[in-house]
Amino acid sequence: MMLFTKKTAVSSLVCLMLNGCNSTPRNEIPFFETSLVENQSLMKPIRSISNFDDSLSCMDQLLLKKNIPTTYITSKLIPDASGKVFVSVKDMIITSLSKMSRSSHSFEFVDFETDPLKQDTVQNITTLLLNSGDMHIPKPQLYVSGAITSMDQNVMIKGTGFGVASDDFEIGTTSDLIATNFSLELHLGDFDTRTILPGIESANELAIAGKGDALDGGGRISKAGTQFSLSTAYSQGVGPATRALVDLGTIEIVGKWAEVPYWRCLSLDQTHPEFQREMHDWFKAMNMSEQINFFGNALYAGGYLTTPETEGLTTTLKQAILTFQRDEGIVPTGIPNFETYERIMRHYVTIDENGRFKNIGWDEATEADRRGDNIWPDADKTNQNPLKVEVATLPEKPEYALNESVIFTVRTNREAWLYCYYKNSKGVMTKVYPSIFQENPKITGLGSLTIPPKKTPDLFAFTMTNTGNESLLCAAAEQQLDEKKIPDLFKSDFTAINSAFKNVSLQDTLKGLSTGDIAFGSADWKVK
Structure with missing residues (x-):
């Protein structure tokens, strides 16, 4: 009987090995199909944001109101003196500058790499075009300098533990808290002289938290025993912490350089770390x-x-x-x-x-x-946050001199269709937005629109040529206006449209063409 059992076991093992060797991947197609699904990310990507995201938008509006001209800026590589923070601080600085230039166009980053070990296709083509005279790179006016100056690990450690034991069982629990500090310093320099601007600096420090909990136990019944161990660990990453320090530091150095009240943007409730x-x-x-x-x-x-x-x-x-x-x-x-x-x-x-x-x-x-x-209305009530449109002039002042140019900024609190009309000192009204220079009539509530575009002011200009009172009226509508009813109001840019509404005001005329909510905003000034 024993001999038969051994022969059966050996035969089964041989058959199993032969079947395994004869199998092909084609027999396991469902397994490989599953791998394509399981290889997908468990979470959908989200935008990388910090506690200072709203503060950067606030800075954008401050720079816009200050009418800061477009400034070319670049950055040195921001080294990590501690050798423990492996993040690209320079790219985070570029993102911060971009966010605070969304409407104001205050900064344009000059991207040029001179390190031969970091040359890529773009840089190689750039070098060829520069050498042939077919390309010109604008000289930066400012540059950002700085470093991650310190990384002090395990600055404070707090641990607690408790356990109970007997002849038949034992159980214990432990808990640890760990604090790690690191700091970032940023400066702003004058590119012409390669000198750091005095008083334009930022030095901030942040604590990263770590926490661990564990539960261990064991027991014995007669000669049999069992053991278990449960643990959880929480460790904050250096990436989000560095982004928060970069956003804060960039706001500080730009605010000091532009001489705007940047501290207003840092006092928003959303900057609270919790x-x-x-x-x-x-x-x-x-x-x-x-x-x-x-x-x-x-x-x-x-x-x-x-x-x-x-x-x-x-x-x-x-x-x-x-x-x-x-x-x-x-x-x-x-x-x-x-x-x-x-x-x-x-x-x-x-x-x-x-x-x-x-x-x-x-x-x-x-x-x-x-x-x-x-602030929005209470979500449990029936009233709504009304559509709003704000219009302002740049530079913002009540009077302008002859031959002085004006730029307009328009901002809505949510997505809307925008129509703007300029009225000169003689009462002649013309449509200036949308136009052949700015064709998209639908704008979002993200940032401000400038007319003409601040980035390309040479497209057209509003130059004061006659004395008197002038204004700009903008209408923001939830739905596109019915342009077919009065086509003369919309089809021609920078030409008089007064004849299209003789007996009623322009506002009432536009209201009559709207099928949803519509809001108006205006700016008035005097030319002397």
């Missing part, structure tokens, strides 16, 4: 039905929906989410995710006198809040 973490806890506490209800009511209150959409993720709600995401500069997916929730909550959350986050609505108390127009 803001995103607290919002994430609130978001996780809601189930899917509650999330849909929140997005439907909040986007209605924000003016993105004509009626609250709370009966599931409808096409209308997805389109409203998509529009809001475009206005906020986040990845437009149309999906009610945390990133979108966090941006909406910036219109509903402030910090109270005790330093805690609190929900706010649209009442007398919040109307006086320092964020003012940033």
